[in-house]
Amino acid sequence: MKETGFALVESKLVYKGNIISLYVDKIRSPEGKIMEREVVKHVDAVGIVALNDKGGIVLVSQYRHPINADLLEIPAGLLADSEDPAACAVRELKEETGYAAVRIEKLAEFYTSAGFTDERFFLYFSSDIEEGEPEREPGEEDMQVVIIPLKDAVEMVSRGEVKDAKTLTAILMAAQKVGRIEL
Amino acid sequence: MKETGFALVESKLVYKGNIISLYVDKIRSPEGKIMEREVVKHVDAVGIVALNDKGGIVLVSQYRHPINADLLEIPAGLLADSEDPAACAVRELKEETGYAAVRIEKLAEFYTSAGFTDERFFLYFSSDIEEGEPEREPGEEDMQVVIIPLKDAVEMVSRGEVKDAKTLTAILMAAQKVGRIEL
Numbered sequence: 001m002k003e004t005g006f007a008l009v010e011s012k013l014v015y016k017g018n019i020i021s022l023y024v025d026k027i028r029s030p031e032g033k034i035m036e037r038e039v040v041k042h043v044d045a046v047g048i049v050a051l052n053d054k055g056g057i058v059l060v061s062q063y064r065h066p067i068n069a070d071l072l073e074i075p076a077g078l079l080a081d082s083e084d085p086a087a088c089a090v091r092e093l094k095e096e097t098g099y100a101a102v103r104i105e106k107l108a109e110f111y112t113s114a115g116f117t118d119e120r121f122f123l124y125f126s127s128d129i130e131e132g133e134p135e136r137e138p139g140e141e142d143m144q145v146v147i148i149p150l151k152d153a154v155e156m157v158s159r160g161e162v163k164d165a166k167t168l169t170a171i172l173m174a175a176q177k178v179g180r181i182e183l
Numbered sequence: 184m185k186e187t188g189f190a191l192v193e194s195k196l197v198y199k200g201n202i203i204s205l206y207v208d209k210i211r212s213p214e215g216k217i218m219e220r221e222v223v224k225h226v227d228a229v230g231i232v233a234l235n236d237k238g239g240i241v242l243v244s245q246y247r248h249p250i251n252a253d254l255l256e257i258p259a260g261l262l263a264d265s266e267d268p269a270a271c272a273v274r275e276l277k278e279e280t281g282y283a284a285v286r287i288e289k290l291a292e293f294y295t296s297a298g299f300t301d302e303r304f305f306l307y308f309s310s311d312i313e314e315g316e317p318e319r320e321p322g323e324e325d326m327q328v329v330i331i332p333l334k335d336a337v338e339m340v341s342r343g344e345v346k347d348a349k350t351l352t353a354i355l356m357a358a359q360k361v362g363r364i365e366l
Contacts, residue, residue: 004251004252005246006246008248014205015197015198017207020221020223020299022197027248029322038200039249040203040223040300042296045296063189064294064297065210065222066220066222066299066300066301067297068187069187070187107343108343108345110345110347111254111346111347112348113228113296114250114347115228116202116203116223117223117296118250121348142212150366157291160290160292162293164294165293166348168356169351169352173340173351175364175366176337176341178366180364181359181365183362
């Protein structure tokens with residue numbers, strides 16, 4: 001990795017939880033300035049754009065406590081200890097929607113909000129899926145599967161109706177993959 | 184807002200910082216199950232896709248301590264107290280790159296990672312910008328302005344070279360706006 005010129009001077013663990021840990025760090029800039037940074041360390045996350053044989057994208061609607069609202073999202077979840085991200089994508093799709101992905105490929109890997117958290121998101125794609133029964137985990141009972149044509153999902157993005165960042169990215173990347181962007 | 188059926192049972196403030204606060208909450212599901220949730224409350228953020236008169240997208244490269252690396256991003260920043268998001272987009276573009284946005288419009292509003300944080304991101308667009316001098320804030324001295332053709336940015340997305348979530352979304356939404364997605 002390229003030398004950034006920044007150095008960690010002090011790191012204080014404020015909270016260690018199940019999914020996140022919070023640190024308050026002091027760093028030194030290349031100019032010698034000391035700055036404080038609040039850092040949330042977060043387990044990596046994985047999601048999948050799954051298209052059925054009619055070109056419908058498989059989404060789930062679920063309650064998200066931090067925003068106190070239901071949110072329409074691609075199937076996604078947290079990486080279990082030492083789990084392969086691709087295996088996690090297949091598992092989450094099956095658990096949440098019942099669909100089994102026969103073949104998958106990686107679309108992207110990105111940081112969700114690098115100003116304050118190290119959370120990484122691995123995004124996968126499959127257009128080869130087979131219907132089945134969901135295997136929901138405790139706390140996921142309220143989840144609803146929503147399948148809409150990818151074309152309609154792209155229009156929802158244009159109208160500002162997709163409120164989840166990874167899902168917005170996923171819909172546009174899937175559209176770029178199965179179609180093309182004309183500039 | 185639609186009734187979700189979930190209720191907040193207990194909320195414990197663990198840390199109150201400058202940009203984030205951490206809560207550990209207990210919530211009750213519609214089925215009566217009590218679940219713990221770690222919630223990071225975060226100031227809302229704003230960013231802008233700015234295109235110059237040659238169709239180049241204005242990006243910045245800066246050090247991000249949580250991932251200990253430099254990251255290529257759209258100009259962005261945090262909403263100041265009671266600041267209008269559109270005004271914030273214009274301010275951040277000017278501060279970080281020197282460009283003055285003559286006209287802007289809103290592209291999207293989304294949650295960055297709603298499983299653990301309430302952070303919202305407001306995304307703006309301008310293709311009417313005028314060159315000028317940056318007005319960097321303390322700690323932003325290391326920032327580099329990078330201008331690349333939007334077409335090349337879209338290809339970087341395809342090759343998995345854009346690692347910042349909001350920037351990935353921004354490039355694809357800008358491409359969808361100035362061009363079109365053929366499905």
